[in-house]
Amino acid sequence: MDPEVLMSTEQRAGPGPVTALVTGTVTAKSFARAFGERCPNCKAEVASGGEAASGPDDGGVLRCPGCGVELQLAVALEEPRIGLWVASVVGLALGAGFDVLALAFILARWLLDPEAFRPTAREIWMPFAVPGALMCSILGLLILRQRWFRERNLGTRLAMAAFSFVLSGLTAGWFLWCKQ
Amino acid sequence: MATDATSMVTAGAAQRFPQPVEADRATALQAYLADHDHACPLCGYNLRGLRGMRCPECDFALQLQLAIVERWRAAWIAGLVGLAMTLGANLLGLTALLGAVLLGLRSSSDWAVEVLILGGPAAVAGTCLALHLKWATTFVTLSTVKRWLVVAACWSLPMVNFLWIMMLLR
Ligand SMILES: [Zn+2]
Numbered sequence: 001m002d003p004e005v006l007m008s009t010e011q012r013a014g015p016g017p018v019t020a021l022v023t024g025t026v027t028a029k030s031f032a033r034a035f036g037e038r039c040p041n042c043k044a045e046v047a048s049g050g051e052a053a054s055g056p057d058d059g060g061v062l063r064c065p066g067c068g069v070e071l072q073l074a075v076a077l078e079e080p081r082i083g084l085w086v087a088s089v090v091g092l093a094l095g096a097g098f099d100v101l102a103l104a105f106i107l108a109r110w111l112l113d114p115e116a117f118r119p120t121a122r123e124i125w126m127p128f129a130v131p132g133a134l135m136c137s138i139l140g141l142l143i144l145r146q147r148w149f150r151e152r153n154l155g156t157r158l159a160m161a162a163f164s165f166v167l168s169g170l171t172a173g174w175f176l177w178c179k180q
Numbered sequence: 181m182a183t184d185a186t187s188m189v190t191a192g193a194a195q196r197f198p199q200p201v202e203a204d205r206a207t208a209l210q211a212y213l214a215d216h217d218h219a220c221p222l223c224g225y226n227l228r229g230l231r232g233m234r235c236p237e238c239d240f241a242l243q244l245q246l247a248i249v250e251r252w253r254a255a256w257i258a259g260l261v262g263l264a265m266t267l268g269a270n271l272l273g274l275t276a277l278l279g280a281v282l283l284g285l286r287s288s289s290d291w292a293v294e295v296l297i298l299g300g301p302a303a304v305a306g307t308c309l310a311l312h313l314k315w316a317t318t319f320v321t322l323s324t325v326k327r328w329l330v331v332a333a334c335w336s337l338p339m340v341n342f343l344w345i346m347m348l349l350r
């Protein structure tokens with residue numbers, strides 16, 4: 001039986017909890033209507049026009065009236081802790097991109113015209129291959145160990161995000177140092 | 181009233197609400213987890229039968245919320261990495277080039293063209309990265325095939341960038 005919300009959401013003044021009168025099982029539909037939930041993607045009010053995309057007994061998937069994505073109930077962290085992880089990924093990808101593309105450029109030039117361009121092993125390994133492998137490894141590790149990153153406190157996460165950008169900046173500095 | 185609701189949930193027999201009860205978010209979370217297996221989003225602990233609003237394993241605060249069914253984030257991150265790598269290659273290339281000029285490692289005559297060769301793709305990659313971030317909500321609504329086509333487009337950028345540099349930088 002479709003759960004019903006007997007009373008619309010009652011927003012109390014101040015930071016107190018939002019309460020509603022509900023009956024039946026807690027499904028996406030009943031939850032959205034009881035608490036006046038908004039779509040996590042487009043922020044449209046799901047309760048007003050969200051269509052049940054499937055029956056409530058198999059999890060009650062709702063379709064957002066704003067953007068059309070399918071929504072379901074999920075247990076999530078109160079604080080998602082994803083922003084700084086994304087920032088760290090971008091920060092490390094900047095440096096990894098520099099090393100990988102520079103290395104590809106040097107190797108391609110060498111392979112296409114070995115007579116005219118013959119870099120020494122030191123010119124390949126030192127400025128690009130070693131830091132490139134390092135940056136890609138850290139980036140891969142960060143992506144694989146997302147959970148570990150999200151468990152850190154805010155200060156540590158901020159420091160790691162800042163460090164990822166600094167590390168990328170250092171790849172350019174390292175290249176210049178090798179060139180001297 | 182909230183106490184009544186909580187006792188109904190924890191009693192087990194009343195995981196469904198046959199009678200209307202006043203439910204706050206904590207009650208709703210507990211009611212949901214009374215008859216659902218759900219892994220903690222952080223540590224993976226099975227939260228079935230949870231009492232309170234914190235994971236007993238990792239102690240992080242939890243809440244019940246509406247979430248997008250489609251698994252879109254992996255594709256979005258993949259596209260983001262491709263674009264960020266392209267941006268980084270050109271931006272840090274520019275930084276290194278200007279650093280080399282300032283340190284006297286490059287002659288002053290031939291670097292201006294290289295600034296344009298690296299600056300153009302940096303602007304394109306930067307714009308694409310900004311759009312990728314800005315249009316994340318649209319990305320979510322795409323079908324799986326279209327989503328991965330966007331990722332392929334994001335990764336074609338470093339390839340095109342590589343060919344561009346190969347043609348123009350000598
Ligand atoms: Zn929406």
Ligand SMILES: [Zn+2]
Pocket residue numbers: 220221222223224225235236237238239240
């Ligand atoms: Zn946990």
